[in-house]
Amino acid sequence: xxxxxxxxxxxxxxxxxxxxxxxxxxxxxxxxxxxxxxxxxxxxxxxxxxxxxxxxxxxxxxxxxxxxxxxxxxxxxxxxxxxxxxxxxxxxxxxxxxxxxxxxxxxxxxxxxxxxxxxxxxxxxxxxxxxxxxxxxxxxxxxxxxxxxxxxxxxxxxxxxxxxxxxxxxxxxxxxxxxxxxxxxxxxxxxxxxxxxxxxxxxxxxxxxxxxxxxxxxxxxxxxxxxxxxxxxxxxxxxxxxxxxxxxxxxxxxxxxxxxxxxxxxxxxxxxxxxxxxxxxxxxxxxxxxxxxxxxxxxxxxxxxxxxxxxxxxxxxxxxxxxxxxxxxxxxxxxxxxxxxxxxxxxxxxxxxxxxxxxxxxxxxxxxxxx
Numbered sequence: 001x002x003x004x005x006x007x008x009x010x011x012x013x014x015x016x017x018x019x020x021x022x023x024x025x026x027x028x029x030x031x032x033x034x035x036x037x038x039x040x041x042x043x044x045x046x047x048x049x050x051x052x053x054x055x056x057x058x059x060x061x062x063x064x065x066x067x068x069x070x071x072x073x074x075x076x077x078x079x080x081x082x083x084x085x086x087x088x089x090x091x092x093x094x095x096x097x098x099x100x101x102x103x104x105x106x107x108x109x110x111x112x113x114x115x116x117x118x119x120x121x122x123x124x125x126x127x128x129x130x131x132x133x134x135x136x137x138x139x140x141x142x143x144x145x146x147x148x149x150x151x152x153x154x155x156x157x158x159x160x161x162x163x164x165x166x167x168x169x170x171x172x173x174x175x176x177x178x179x180x181x182x183x184x185x186x187x188x189x190x191x192x193x194x195x196x197x198x199x200x201x202x203x204x205x206x207x208x209x210x211x212x213x214x215x216x217x218x219x220x221x222x223x224x225x226x227x228x229x230x231x232x233x234x235x236x237x238x239x240x241x242x243x244x245x246x247x248x249x250x251x252x253x254x255x256x257x258x259x260x261x262x263x264x265x266x267x268x269x270x271x272x273x274x275x276x277x278x279x280x281x282x283x284x285x286x287x288x289x290x291x292x293x294x295x296x297x298x299x300x301x302x303x304x305x306x307x308x309x310x311x312x313x314x315x316x317x318x319x320x321x322x323x324x325x326x327x328x329x330x331x332x333x334x335x336x337x338x339x340x341x342x343x344x345x346x347x348x349x350x351x352x353x354x355x356x357x358x359x360x361x362x363x364x365x366x367x368x369x370x371x
Contacts, residue, residue: 001294002027002042003286004034008361009046009069010272011308012279015301016286022296032357039063044289046282047075049266050357055080065289069278071095071135071269072221074190087293089285093135094277095269100139101370102268103185103217104147105336106242108327109261110183110215113240122323124148129181131174132188132220133158133165140185141169143370146320152177155188157196174201178209185217188224204229212237215261219244219268227253234259244268250356254347264339265346265359271334271368276309312367320370333369 005013007028016026029038031050036057039045044065047053053066054077065087068076073090081088107123116122128144130137133155141151145168152170154177155163165171178184191198202218202225210216210233218225222245231253233239242262246252249266257263283300291297318329331337339359346355 067282091278095274096139098271098274131186137187190221250353
């Protein structure tokens with residue numbers, strides 16, 4: 001029985017390598033190149049966001065488990081999996097801290113460029129609008145409050161479901177939030193259709209409500225923002241933008257990328273810790289599936305995964321009350337300005353799409369410092 005694992009899921013294949021006596025075979029694959037024929041003996045499939053998992057890929061295969069080591073699942077046809085009785089698990093929340101660090105760095109870099117860093121608490125008193133209060137939105141809000149920002153949230157599904165915000169966080173309708181905030185970041189899922197559709201929600205109407213010289217951070221999913229509208233408002237209202245996700249990945253809207261303070265190839269959640277968290281969540285799901293459904297539980301080398309995570313921990317804790325010190329620490333640990341320079345250079349290559357995938361596949365080991 002074959003377990004197919006994306007080669008960019010760190011340590012998962014290594015942690016499963018001692019299962020030959022249980023008749024499990026580990027097969028690694030490259031995300032965008034996976035075919036139906038390669039899954040002819042596969043019972044479990046573990047992917048990242050570059051693999052579209054749907055009827056076209058799985059029809060006629062023995063796949064009974066699909067796991068994605070990512071927080072988002074728009075690349076998965078969940079309705080098809082439910083219809084076919086295929087077990088599905090994702091890794092929601094695994095990279096929340098990593099994305100929060102990306103947002104914090106973007107805010108601090110913006111403050112530096114605006115000349116606010118003469119004050120050690122450059123962001124204190126600024127208003128941050130957070131659209132989407134899931135795993136990442138909550139982490140972003142928590143980190144921003146530690147830095148002394150006022151935080152406003154817009155998340156109608158959360159409110160409608162009875163969710164309660166901390167007393168330190170305000171809740172407002174989207175347009176009202178956009179008009180009030182100095183900084184806007186969004187962390188909503190990719191939802192096409194329905195009452196709470198998010199595709200294209202940041203259109204010309206919403207983006208034009210931004211205050212002049214505001215900061216707009218886009219690190220959720222491509223397609224949430226109308227990229228041509230964002231480019232127009234950058235020019236019209238001198239908006240600063242940090243963009244990590246793109247509507248037609250791996251194809252990138254280069255005119256927008258070239259106008260951004262930060263422009264990166266969907267790596268905001270790519271800290272080493274975020275990736276390993278995703279690995280652990282999928283390994284746990286695989287362990288349950290093979291025990292409960294197949295009756296042959298996998299032997300998983302948990303020590304190998306745990307040791308890698310422990311070895312990665314940075315003992316340094318920056319002083320979050322000194323925003324200049326925090327900017328310096330994040331600049332050194334995450335190196336997002338270098339990522340931006342490399343990404344922009346890749347847009348000039350013969351195949352920018354191939355370069356986009358290459359940058360993600362070969363992304364260096366970067367560590368989190370905020371906990």
